[in-house]
Amino acid sequence: MSVQVDMSTGADWRELAVCRSIGPEPFDTPDNMSSSALKAHYDRARVFCESCPVQYECLASALNEEEGVPRDERQGVRGGFGPRARYNQGPFLLERVVASR
Known part of the structure; x- marks a missing residue:
């Protein structure tokens, strides 16, 4: 399942991500x-992700990139969710992000 990412701002969503100023380690x-x-x-x-203005775009990107990828090959927190949650709940997580805003 492919998820659409809203890029109407014209900017690359990664430029707006909170994690850009933190680095990848966390x-x-x-x-x-x-x-x-x-x-x-x-x-x-996840604390950083919850305050990020592009959390939805990050999660949507992760879900698109990981489509068909086995759970044990997924890594890290993306869009506020770990690999297990992204694998098990997929697009339903996007609804949670929207509802939390």
């Missing part, structure tokens, strides 16, 4: 981390 999936430590790591990243 959003990556670190190696050799326990599941509870990984959840805490992702929770810290």
